[in-house]
Amino acid sequence: MISLTERAAELLVADTAFAPSRPGFVGVAVDLLLAHPGLPGPFTGSLVAERPRLRHGFLTARSARVAVVSGPPSPGIDVAIARMAEDLPLPLPLLGGQGVTVLEEASDDVDPAVAGPSPAWGTAGVRVALEAGLDEDGLLGLRRRWALAHALAPVLAAAFANSPLRRGRPTGWRSNRQALRRLRPCTADPRADWTALVMDAQVAATGRTLRQWTRSGPAVRPGIADLTRHLRGVRPPVAARRHLEIDVADRQPGAGWRIPVAVTAALLDDPRAAVQALTATEPLRTIPGLWERAARDGLSDPHLAAAAKLCFLAAYESLARQGVSRDLRDAVAAFVERYVMRGRCPADDVLERATAPHRL
Template identity: 55%
Template sequence: MTTLTEQTAELLIAAHAFDPATPGFVGATLDLPVTAAPAQRVPLRHGFLDPRSPHLATVSGPPSPGLAASLARMRDDLAAAQTHCSQSPCSPRAGAGGVRVALEAGLDAAGPLGLAGRWTLAHTLAPVLAAAFANSPLLGGEPSGWRSVRQARHRELPVLPAAADPRRAWASFVLDAAGRDGRTFRERARSGERPRLADLAEHVDALRPPVAARGHLEIDVADRQPGDGWQVVVAVTSVLLDDPRAAAAAAGITAPLAAEPGLWERAARDALTDPVLATAARECFVTAYGALGRRGESRELRDAVAEFTERYVMRGRCPADDVLDRAAARN
């Protein structure tokens, strides 16, 4: 098998970063904390149940033609996954795992549905969504000082990558991200180790940044939500990127955030108690609600988004604040 130089690896990553396509297809992946994950991949009606660790399983749905189809397929698969898990046996553990949303990369063109614009918007929107959906404030059952322990690992990230070209930006991130052994792929290539294509593929698959280029866009910013709150994550994320009018509005709302210092740390620690993030979140969620109505999404889904917006976003709160309130009451 051919070994890779640093330059070859960078070219390969950039070349496979995006498969340009018209936005519209939506996919979702949900982590299910369990007492015992299945030993191997389990086919579900539409997607798959995969073990990620001994105590974490993942339900991944296929790319679906539109939000409604994506949510319906995920509901089917979640019901099947819970049935399988109850036979394992396994049960959810609150406060762990997350919700990832997969969207088309966009077009090789300008405008709100263009690839470059979607890449930029995904990054400026990401900390806003992370703050709104923060829900992992505990470590060992005690408050950690973060509202999202999951997102705290990204606290040193800039809002936007340094490179203007999305393909180059993703390639630079991949090469400079530390792997499981603590070394970057760039360091491995320069050390004389002679990494191979399989090593690069394994490295890319292991990375979990808030925004990833995997042919499509992968948005991994939301913690696991109470009940059916995962549907609000998928709905708000997808409509703010895929609806042209909403995307243009969200870009205007979040563009100034690129200049905010320490925004990822603030999103993970302070969530919507941060006034800058709170203002952006209110405007983005109102924009998302309006877009869902224009697109004819179900009343049930719109009501769920409205309820989340009123309960949390308009009050400068996130689901983690409920967890912290309960922890304070116990003490």
């Protein structure tokens, strides 16, 4: 087995980070949070290894508690959403046959006050996959898109926060899922950013980072298979998977998963909307602790709320220009009216229901 030195690992991560391509294709992955105790170990392993096909995408598992419906790269927002809508119900009989129930919540027992395994293993989100962009500095360039994804991440995380409870009680965070995560600052070099993040991330069940592991002796350094497993387990809000992976939205109620897909794709892939989003998020650059504020306060934070209003209006205008289906545009408009324009997020509804019996 080939063992990787620190430099070899860095070069390999950087080289495989992005596959530059013109924006246009959209991918979606929706997590399904499963009731305790989750799937049996052997069945979880088979989902990971075999990834059974659905009508368009496939089913896999992040852990015994989280199944994932993953859609294929699709030509545009409408097609990506239509394919996911067809695939989402298909795993339910299979999961039900294992005696587990799919929960509506984005999390149920994650404790944001206790550092532990990656929250991706016990929480549910909606991930959007977009093309990396061209290897240039223009509006469709990789560097511009990487920077915009990082600028938008706290705004979208705040707007789509929907995991405020632990075992039925408020934790003080709008998103327990995001509370245990961190958004690293980005630079003008996306490959260097991603490489540093991967190298400095803890390797599962080892208590050390990949960088520390590569500095071990030749006989115990990681191999390529170890690096591949590590990359699968690194789950930051913005990731390089050869494409861009935007993982900032908690699972939304009902068919609400469509909203983060539409808004994220519109703001990143439409050049006009991208310029508006960059302008809207510019005032946030100097605000400290922005990711933590997004996870804790949602859109009750006035700075995030102001940026969200501009971004969501830009996204809606983009969807209209693109001729996206009226049903989807209406759903986005309803979300904007119910939450964004009022400085609220879906977590606020959850908190009101959870605390209603205790009101005087």
